[in-house]
Amino acid sequence: xxxxxxxxxxxxxxxxxxxxxxxxxxxxxxxxxxxxxxxxxxxxxxxxxxxxxxxxxxxxxxxxxxxxxxxxxxxxxxxxxxxxxxxxxxxxxxxxxxxxxxxxxxxxxxxxxxxxxxxxxxxxxxxxxxxxxxxxxxxxxxxxxxxxxxxxxxxxxxxxxxxxxxxxxxxxxxxxxxxxxxxxxxxxxxxxxxxxxxxxxxxxxxxxxxxxxxxxxxxxxxxxxxxxxxxxxxxxxxxxxxxxxxxxxxxxxxxxxxxxxxxxxxxxxxxxxxxxxxxxxxxxxxxxxxxxxxxxxxxxxxxxxxxxxxxxxxxxxxxxxxxxxxxxxxxxxxxxxxxxxxxxxxxxxxxxxxxxx
Numbered sequence: 001x002x003x004x005x006x007x008x009x010x011x012x013x014x015x016x017x018x019x020x021x022x023x024x025x026x027x028x029x030x031x032x033x034x035x036x037x038x039x040x041x042x043x044x045x046x047x048x049x050x051x052x053x054x055x056x057x058x059x060x061x062x063x064x065x066x067x068x069x070x071x072x073x074x075x076x077x078x079x080x081x082x083x084x085x086x087x088x089x090x091x092x093x094x095x096x097x098x099x100x101x102x103x104x105x106x107x108x109x110x111x112x113x114x115x116x117x118x119x120x121x122x123x124x125x126x127x128x129x130x131x132x133x134x135x136x137x138x139x140x141x142x143x144x145x146x147x148x149x150x151x152x153x154x155x156x157x158x159x160x161x162x163x164x165x166x167x168x169x170x171x172x173x174x175x176x177x178x179x180x181x182x183x184x185x186x187x188x189x190x191x192x193x194x195x196x197x198x199x200x201x202x203x204x205x206x207x208x209x210x211x212x213x214x215x216x217x218x219x220x221x222x223x224x225x226x227x228x229x230x231x232x233x234x235x236x237x238x239x240x241x242x243x244x245x246x247x248x249x250x251x252x253x254x255x256x257x258x259x260x261x262x263x264x265x266x267x268x269x270x271x272x273x274x275x276x277x278x279x280x281x282x283x284x285x286x287x288x289x290x291x292x293x294x295x296x297x298x299x300x301x302x303x304x305x306x307x308x309x310x311x312x313x314x315x316x317x318x319x320x321x322x323x324x325x326x327x328x329x330x331x332x333x334x335x336x337x338x339x340x341x342x343x344x345x346x347x348x349x350x351x352x353x354x355x356x357x
Contacts, residue, residue, distance in 0.1 A: 007126050009114040010148040010156035014165035016110035018052035019143050020089055032076035039070035039078050045268035049081050063254040083279035096136055103241040113153055115241040127170050154237035176235030181208030188232050207233050252276045253341025259298040261336045273342040274323055278316040286347045287312035293326040294341035
């Protein structure tokens with residue numbers, strides 16, 4: 001019996017945090033808005049969580065030092081993160097989207113994959129279903145999203161970014177390679193700036209260039225990642241949409257605008273990540289016991305260190321203290337850091353924690 005072809009959606013909310021803020025403060029409409037740390041007249045610490053399209057037009061983007069954002073856009077409205085509110089809105093949106101999927105995989109607070117293979121007979125029906133989901137989210141939450149429709153998660157994910165904001169891009173299986181060919185190679189998942197630079201030095205500018213490149217040379221240069229990039233350039237992705245039931249961990253990470261060995265900048269970013277993680281944990285009425293720090297150096301070498309605490313907590317000061325202690329050895333090696341992340345796990349609910357006290 002012939003296997004039914006898959007149809008996958010990737011739903012991505014448009015500049016989610018700032019969109020929620022603008023929805024609830026109509027006077028912000030049309031103004032550049034940045035959610036993140038306090039810029040304090042250009043001397044603030046921490047990083048940008050997200051920015052709306054007006055701010056992005058002048059170069060402000062997530063992960064950027066807030067002081068740099070202020071220099072680029074001093075006229076922006078700078079707001080602190082309100083994670084409990086964002087998560088409340090996110091839960092409503094995800095519940096709406098989930099009802100249309102055979103399998104549903106949420107990625108973070110503002111995006112998700114939907115396997116709708118048994119819900120549609122063809123791509124025309126898939127497009128109509130995507131339009132229905134977009135319309136329902138707009139009517140219920142007064143927010144816009146972009147949806148990519150494709151034969152796998154890779155194509156769907158790239159598609160959702162193709163016509164942002166409020167976009168809908170449908171890519172049939174037979175058109176996948178043609179769709180990918182002219183796109184910059186950076187559009188492929190997991191191709192960062194350093195990999196992009198190395199590929200460009202090899203004459204690879206577009207995904208089409210990558211698809212035509214000698215796969216043995218890619219494997220020799222990038223290892224397993226080179227083989228994976230070659231497959232993706234041909235639109236191949238067999239990964240499944242996977243349901244995630246109970247929350248097993250909460251994490252946030254940031255990639256620095258430029259690789260840095262400035263310890264103060266790294267620690268400020270770590271503090272901001274810890275604040276975001278604990279706000280998300282508190283909003284879900286959870287306590288955690290395990291803390292993990294992730295560090296990626298300029299050469300993409302990645303390390304993680306974990307610690308299991310002697311107590312359950314959801315206080316930001318506890319997370320900051322232990323995250324900084326875990327990070328400390330990496331700050332002493334005199335190497336530039338590309339990315340840092342903070343993750344907490346080993347959860348217990350607030351209700352159960354109360355019975356243990």
